[in-house]
Amino acid sequence: MTTAKTKIGRRSFIKRSSLAGGGIMLSFNWLASCKMSPEEVSQLPEEWFKINGYLKIADNGQVTILSPNPEGGQNIKTSMPMIVADELDVDWKNVIVEQAPLDTNAFSFQFLGGSQSIRRGWEGLRMAGASAKAMLIAAAAKEWRVPSDEISTSAGILQHKASDRSATYGEMASAAATMKVPEEIQLKDIKDFTIIGTSQKNVDGHKIVTGQPLFGVDTFREGMLTAMIVHPPAFGLKLKSIDDSEAKKMPGIKDVFTIKVFNDGYEKAFFDTRTFNEVAVIVGNSTWEVMQAKKALKIECEPIESSTESRDRFGRKWEEHTPSGLESTTNHYAQMEALASNTATVKRKDGNPEAAFKNAERVIEATYTAPFLAHNCMEPMNFFADVTDEKAELIGPLQKPELTEQTLSARLGMPIENIDIQMTRLGGGYGRRSYAHWLVEAALISQKMKAPVKLVYSREDDMTDGIYRPSYRATYRAGVDKDNKLVAFHVRTGGIPQSPLHQNRFPAGTVENYLAEDWTIDSNLTVGSFRAPSSNFIACAEQSFLDEVAEAVGKDPIDFRLELLERAKNNPVGEENDYDPERYAGVLKLVKEKSGWENKEDGVSRGVAAYFCHNSYAAQVLDLKWENNKPIIDKVTCAVDCGIVVNPDAATNLAEGGIVDGIGNALYGEITFRDGVPDQNNFDTYRMIRMREAPKKIDVHFVESDVSPTGLGEPTFPPIFAAIANAMYKATGKRHYRQPFLKDRELLG
Amino acid sequence: MSKFSLKINGNTQVVDVDDNTPMLWVLRDHLKLVGTKYGCGIAQCGACTVHLGDNAVRSCQIPVSSVGDQEITTIEGLSENGEHPVQQAWLEVDVPQCGYCQAGQIMSASALLKRNPSPSDAEIEAAMNGNICRCGTYTRIKKAIKTAATATENA
Numbered sequence: 001m002t003t004a005k006t007k008i009g010r011r012s013f014i015k016r017s018s019l020a021g022g023g024i025m026l027s028f029n030w031l032a033s034c035k036m037s038p039e040e041v042s043q044l045p046e047e048w049f050k051i052n053g054y055l056k057i058a059d060n061g062q063v064t065i066l067s068p069n070p071e072g073g074q075n076i077k078t079s080m081p082m083i084v085a086d087e088l089d090v091d092w093k094n095v096i097v098e099q100a101p102l103d104t105n106a107f108s109f110q111f112l113g114g115s116q117s118i119r120r121g122w123e124g125l126r127m128a129g130a131s132a133k134a135m136l137i138a139a140a141a142k143e144w145r146v147p148s149d150e151i152s153t154s155a156g157i158l159q160h161k162a163s164d165r166s167a168t169y170g171e172m173a174s175a176a177a178t179m180k181v182p183e184e185i186q187l188k189d190i191k192d193f194t195i196i197g198t199s200q201k202n203v204d205g206h207k208i209v210t211g212q213p214l215f216g217v218d219t220f221r222e223g224m225l226t227a228m229i230v231h232p233p234a235f236g237l238k239l240k241s242i243d244d245s246e247a248k249k250m251p252g253i254k255d256v257f258t259i260k261v262f263n264d265g266y267e268k269a270f271f272d273t274r275t276f277n278e279v280a281v282i283v284g285n286s287t288w289e290v291m292q293a294k295k296a297l298k299i300e301c302e303p304i305e306s307s308t309e310s311r312d313r314f315g316r317k318w319e320e321h322t323p324s325g326l327e328s329t330t331n332h333y334a335q336m337e338a339l340a341s342n343t344a345t346v347k348r349k350d351g352n353p354e355a356a357f358k359n360a361e362r363v364i365e366a367t368y369t370a371p372f373l374a375h376n377c378m379e380p381m382n383f384f385a386d387v388t389d390e391k392a393e394l395i396g397p398l399q400k401p402e403l404t405e406q407t408l409s410a411r412l413g414m415p416i417e418n419i420d421i422q423m424t425r426l427g428g429g430y431g432r433r434s435y436a437h438w439l440v441e442a443a444l445i446s447q448k449m450k451a452p453v454k455l456v457y458s459r460e461d462d463m464t465d466g467i468y469r470p471s472y473r474a475t476y477r478a479g480v481d482k483d484n485k486l487v488a489f490h491v492r493t494g495g496i497p498q499s500p501l502h503q504n505r506f507p508a509g510t511v512e513n514y515l516a517e518d519w520t521i522d523s524n525l526t527v528g529s530f531r532a533p534s535s536n537f538i539a540c541a542e543q544s545f546l547d548e549v550a551e552a553v554g555k556d557p558i559d560f561r562l563e564l565l566e567r568a569k570n571n572p573v574g575e576e577n578d579y580d581p582e583r584y585a586g587v588l589k590l591v592k593e594k595s596g597w598e599n600k601e602d603g604v605s606r607g608v609a610a611y612f613c614h615n616s617y618a619a620q621v622l623d624l625k626w627e628n629n630k631p632i633i634d635k636v637t638c639a640v641d642c643g644i645v646v647n648p649d650a651a652t653n654l655a656e657g658g659i660v661d662g663i664g665n666a667l668y669g670e671i672t673f674r675d676g677v678p679d680q681n682n683f684d685t686y687r688m689i690r691m692r693e694a695p696k697k698i699d700v701h702f703v704e705s706d707v708s709p710t711g712l713g714e715p716t717f718p719p720i721f722a723a724i725a726n727a728m729y730k731a732t733g734k735r736h737y738r739q740p741f742l743k744d745r746e747l748l749g
Numbered sequence: 750m751s752k753f754s755l756k757i758n759g760n761t762q763v764v765d766v767d768d769n770t771p772m773l774w775v776l777r778d779h780l781k782l783v784g785t786k787y788g789c790g791i792a793q794c795g796a797c798t799v800h801l802g803d804n805a806v807r808s809c810q811i812p813v814s815s816v817g818d819q820e821i822t823t824i825e826g827l828s829e830n831g832e833h834p835v836q837q838a839w840l841e842v843d844v845p846q847c848g849y850c851q852a853g854q855i856m857s858a859s860a861l862l863k864r865n866p867s868p869s870d871a872e873i874e875a876a877m878n879g880n881i882c883r884c885g886t887y888t889r890i891k892k893a894i895k896t897a898a899t900a901t902e903n904a
Contacts, residue, residue: 072847073846073847073848073884201840202843202845204845204848205840205843208845208851209824209836209839209840209845209851209855210824210828210830210831210836211782211785211824211825212784213783214848215786215849217787218783220781226778251750251767286778287774288766288767288774376883377849378786378788378796378849378881378882378883379786379788379849380787380788425847425848426847427786427847427848428847428849428883428884429847458790459789459790459791650843653846653886653889656886656888656889657884657885657886658885659885660885660886660887660888661883661884664885682789683788683791683881684791688794688881688883689887690878690880690881690887691873691874691877691878691880691887692874692875692878694885694887695888696870696888
């Protein structure tokens with residue numbers, strides 16, 4: 001057993017309601033949508049007792065566990081409460097899960113991003129369950145007048161064997177709620193987990209398959225109005241004036257006006273990106289009526305001036321330059337090519353790369369590029385707001401509620417205590433919903449209309465609004481000696497407007513002479529986090545290049561990587577290498593075994609890739625057949641090391657999703673520009689992967705581990721780009737350097 | 750504005766809307782049947798799929814005035830409480846990630862199985878080609894459709 005001091009997450013365990021003796025009744029909203037049998041109704045609890053910020057226990061033994069973080073499809077709404085329930089020692093069947101409210105006093109990290117929910121929640125969630133169990137034991141010890149260490153628990157039952165007494169958690173809940181929160185608690189040994197490591201179904205599954213309201217866009221309120229925005233048609237433009245004479249006359253339209261999302265002079269925080277700070281707004285009775293009025297609204301735009309803005313990145317200031325002008329993809333690629341051969345900043349240098357390349361027997365060189373990508377969450381950006389002079393109520397999907405609350409507080413000049421943000425299930429996030437300008441917009445519209453408002457972006461607004469994955473370029477060079485040994489390695493990379501370089505990642509540490517340098521190009525296209533930021537490009541470039549180098553030196557691509565990792569393990573170059581060579585090699589060995597690497601079927605072309613990012617390791621082997629000039633993907637075998645796996649089937653689902661999403665973006669994903677105007681604005685022009693293009697089979701294998709869990713939303717996404725590129729090379733003999741790999745504009749065929 | 754009497758999920762519903770209003774918005778905004786989702790508005794993503802008679806259609810492209818007395822079924826009316834074999838299969842396979850597209854996927858899948866109770870892989874892929882899942886649950890969707898097909902055969 002592990003003993004942990006509760007003060008680490010102490011504020012989470014402070015009982016915030018006065019519960020002296022009686023406990024409190026809480027809402028039964030969770031039942032409103034279920035049809036119950038008479039038996040079920042008779043089993044309804046009379047009273048609920050709040051034990052700590054994460055959970056309450058009913059007199060009948062049912063347990064409600066709050067899931068603190070926003071749910072965007074990673075299944076944490078199931079997996080996070082499973083961790084609490086395991087330490088609490090209850091039967092998962094008796095657990096009801098609710099989405100927690102945003103409460104920075106009760107919860108420490110209500111944040112969706114960076115594959116961090118389980119990793120950063122792990123300890124706090126375990127303590128929430130364990131401390132509640134300790135309070136139940138303390139209550140029983142007091143009532144039975146026995147030492148607490150003689151009381152055992154199992155599946156919601158407290159037992160004192162010596163005196164043959166037992167009680168359910170429900171029977172002891174009232175007394176437990178009055179117990180002192182323990183200063184120290186004992187956490188379970190990993191071998192004693194009963195729920196963690198078992199596959200449990202999505203707690204929202206029934207609601208999803210029966211179409212019940214779960215998403216922000218499903219919010220309705222009496223007297224609610226619908227709002228949509230109109231933004232300038234091109235990056236590099238801003239609103240000059242609007243002509244609303246026609247739009248205002250359209251049926252069902254209440255008002256047309258403009259709003260400024262951020263006030264002039266406001267220092268934007270990290271996630272406050274907004275491409276078009278001033279937008280036109282149309283408010284009406286229904287979505288369709290507002291959509292019609294949008295077409296009738298005339299806007300006049302003018303060029304933006306170039307500007308430099310001071311921004312705040314969690315206390316660190318940086319200057320953001322926004323150039324004027326109307327940008328085009330053709331120019332972007334030309335600019336990257338010119339700059340890439342010109343100037344760069346050295347980020348890491350080991351040994352003497354210049355001399356090593358000069359003396360090398362052979363130098364292999366390749367350049368990779370990738371376009372901007374749009375997130376394309378299936379649920380378009382939206383938020384509900386009801387703002388009065390006294391308070392602001394916001395309901396909808398967002399990834400960074402704590403940070404967005406601060407932004408809204410500053411914009412409305414309203415104290416945070418008066419702001420209530422309720423998190424709904426996200427119809428996809430992938431990073432896009434970290435930038436919650438639409439929440440601020442909804443609040444401003446509601447404030448102006450003095451009415452509850454739901455702001456909804458059309459698909460076109462959503463796709464053409466910016467905050468894209470940056471466009472990137474990377475050139476790699478490898479020097480090998482006469483014995484085909486890798487003696488020098490060079491990466492020079494950059495992007496518009498961010499660099500994807502991680503100079504301390506593999507293969508840093510494996511080569512004596514190593515140079516990593518980067519550059520950036522300013523742009524007025526806005527960018528933001530996109531599933532596995534920067535890794536989602538650089539993994540593909542690096543892993544495609546290593547495939548090419550392995551071939552050039554006549555080695556098997558897995559063995560080639562394993563040899564490098566062996567070097568990093570035994571005799572690493574440099575001190576700061578951001579990976580554990582043994583765990584990295586572990587996923588490669590596992591994927592080699594599980595894919596039957598040595599026994600490839602005839603007619604199948606195979607590619608392999610591996611990557612470490614967001615604290616987890618992933619390796620993949622992709623098998624395809626080349627038919628009618630297209631890849632038919634038979635199978636992907638994936639090995640993952642993310643430490644302890646909380647909910648294996650849900651984790652497998654998420655790993656599969658990263659693979660399918662990655663294949664789609666690698667083959668088809670791109671948003672391009674002409675004079676600042678996006679060429680794609682909906683799914684007729686922006687090509688998304690469809691069922692027939694997905695792998696026929698995906699086999700996911702997790703490395704058995706007792707390391708604390710790390711994330712899974714991102715790590716299977718980056719390497720698959722390279723696995724498919726490498727497999728396509730095997731099929732066609734042609735290396736793929738420029739994403740997307742399939743340039744045909746075939747849409748639904 | 751005109752009054753339309755619509756047969757939806759076995760009930761008659763009267764709405765007073767513009768003739769061109771797509772069924773998607775009649776369902777969502779006027780009848781609060783929000784299980785049918787808006788994804789693209791141009792029949793490219795399938796999130797708004799409903800049944801018109803026995804056929805899966807994109808409700809964003811069906812003006813309310815074109816429906817007449819045809820029966821409309823939405824995800825809310827597919828079964829009383831999720832008992833439809835396709836819904837059950839979705840739960841068994843635990844298909845959803847974010848879940849936003851799944852009502853549309855289920856409506857396309859249930860229409861397919863009604864006209865073709867044991868579809869081949871190629872037939873499933875063809876029938877489901879108009880439904881995008883941004884999270885990438887396609888392999889599970891296919892598995893769930895096969896599970897539902899087997900369940901129906903054995904029933």
